[in-house]
Amino acid sequence: MSLLIRNGRVVDPAGGTDAVADVWVAEGRIHKLGRGLKAPAGAEIIDATGKVVCPGFIDMHVHLREPGFEYKETIASGTRAAAAGGFTAVACMANTFPVNDNRAVTDYILARAKVEGVVRVYPIGAVTRNLEGTQLAEMAEQAEAGCVAFSDDGKCVMNAELYRRAMEYALPFGTPVISHAEDCQLAHGAPMNEGFVSTELGLSGQPGAAEDVMVARDIILAELTGAHLHVAHISTAGAVRLVREAKARGVRVTAEVTPHHLVLTDEAVRSYDPNCKMAPPLRTKRDVEACLEALVDGTIDCVATDHAPHATSEKEGEFAEAANGVVGLETAVPLLLDRLVRPGVLDLPTLVARLSTGPARLLNLPGGSLAPGAEADITILDLEQDFTVDPAAFHSRSRNTPFAGFTGRGAPWMTLVGGVKVTP
């Protein structure tokens, strides 16, 4: 089974390529890259003239909600949304019901993914039992079962002693520990960022310091234990500065940022639209600028959506009562292309790296490369495609996005996993 993707602009940061070339896929793997390749008879030809051919994008922070919250999303619908959004792989967080804190749930997720998953699914296991922050989860068995990282995401492990032990325990598995950095007391459940907007709106705010304080703590613990710390959904200038300094010191810390933290500020909350409520909350312009700068210079290693589906009833009504989180799989790539690449804030090869090479390296995954022999996970982009965000057309089960009605240019065109087209 051969496939020839002809004449596209091939952007492969791992291989140092950014040129028009053909990509020859055979038996689900990259066979050859080159100009004017002649495919064998019977090969399918995909004309990628004017398109951009990249290693498949990997979203390392997704909530697939299955098992337990299938009314919000399932592995089937979530991976379909991923494929539609240009992603060939997702890593899914452990705050399911039951929590993925033991191998039985990990096995379940992988089994469902095998049958119903449209793209690759990599489970992330819990750090503590039931995400309660008091006892370690069985990380050895979970790693054996296939967990690629550990995180209590959704919650912060407040007990420093326990978190230190968790980092130490996870060391032999080579799995990063992913921190949801939020000091729950400083944050006191406030629904938005503390600042002038919260003062004017009379809404309780959580200061950026609630995130910075925990990032600082986790960096120090990573230094102490030698663990690989990955900071989830970084959002403040303070946290960015801490990560930059820690990297300079040689600490094994990495970070991800969401598209919404690069495009929106807390001004969006003035509408009281619950689709602008998430954790960490939308921050100030200064924080957004710091994150953009860090994404460009590599202090932030990758973009991850923190795709968090919720039913409509959970995202309408009083702002302070709404569930936290927004979907992101189907809006990430178009927004990043239109708001970052098109105005020249970030060049295309760097964006591709932040979406493919970066996550693959962080999680020790195969992928993020178009080198011959690699699995043919390929994302093809159309930079000239106009888009309008229409939640009614989402493949995800949920519609909770702050970007409804946003327009721009640049979108995913085709997604292939193992050489097979999976775009819905």
Add this chain to the structure above:
Amino acid sequence: MGWKRKDLIGMQDLEAGEITDVLDTAISMKEIAAREIKKVPTLRGKTVVNLFYESSTRTRTSFEIAGKWLSADVINFSASGSSADKGESLLDTARNIEAMSPDVVVVRHKASGAPALLARHLRCGVVNAGDGAHEHPTQALLDLMTIREKKGHLEGLNVTIVGDVTHSRVARSNIFGMRKMGITVTVAGPPTLIPPQCQELGVKVSHRLEEAIAHADVIMMLRLQHERMEGGFIPSIREYSRVWGLSLAKLKPCRPDVLIMHPGPVNRGVELSPEVADSPFSVILDQVANGVAVRMAVLYLLAGSKSA
């Protein structure tokens, strides 16, 4: 100027001319309170629904009297808690009420933004009777009416608001409204009870009571809620009242014609000593009387403006 709004959500939305319209109309409404037959047929056949999610006898009664004196039919809906507590979401409750064709819904809710949400979804007019710590526009309007009545004008006055500004919708509405009318506003309280970047609202910030009230024409005391002690905002009620409470002694250096205001209910001995509360400086009871007049004016202006 002419009132064209369907809803009254906050002082922040109003222009100075609209505020003046309400105050002027309220003066005429106040005359009705002095009559033997306290009724005019103006809103006859109109239905006003009081949808109060936070218990509040005073404000609700004030709106009820206002509606009844205008001959409207007033229905009280006491919903407790929030969407999460009772199972029926705020929007569902509102839609159910709307199915009964009210002309105005007056809503008080603990969530900032709730009246704005209702106003977007309901065809009838919505009056915000207090949403979280955000706004309480009829309170600010009655405060402005009281000040204008006593001082003869608003522009150029110095008003000091003392107390828990962070959690106060009365403070916010007054700050927004007063600034539009040319009043210089100072807020005073312990730093833990003044919200971040407060001065960007266009107010002076002080952490010393004596300095903040020295030149004030009006001192507005905010109610201290006991939960603030538990939340770590103040060490004790006792210390708060010693440092921030008003007594006759603390008023000695102030202007002899200073007005003392309070949105009520007063914690005697905490924000105000009993002597101050009962002194000639206090216009607290005038505030209450003006509350009915202002709410009559608001109902009159809203019930008449057709969005159809």
Add this chain to the structure above:
Amino acid sequence: MSTREKAQVLDETGLDRALTRIAHEIVEQAGGGEDVALVGIKTRGVTLAERIAAKIAAIEGTKPSVGALDITLYRDDLGLKAEQPIVRTTEIGFPIKGRTVVLVDDVLFTGRTIRAAMDALMDLGRPRIIRLAVLVDRGHRELPIRPDYIGKNLPTSRRETVAVLLREHDGVDRVVIQEE
């Protein structure tokens, strides 16, 4: 919408004579025994009531009580207009009960203003008798209302408007017919 003046129907002297005649008629009907009070309908009705009261004072020696009535809250067309009309204040500083009240207005047209004025007056107390004095009756009644004292009968078409200009408000005393 511009209006142009079509004709002057009363000049300063004519207006004054009409008010003098009304004052005499009121005094005659009262017969010296009735305690007449004048209530003007805002805004120009109040001015006319004051003038009539002054003339009665010149005739009888004592000035009758004068009050001002704002009828906005009693109108039957609220909610039909784009914005609520501005409410002014009613100032009647004497008891209504048992009195003879003469309502005073500048122009009588459909009669709806007078209907509202009567309702407003009744809410303030129960007068013994209500009578009506108008400077101009321009016809086109929509309710069964009739004036007791008329300054001038003026048949008009619906397209026309009658404007009463008074020194205290407009700098001159005259009554004119205008057309769009």
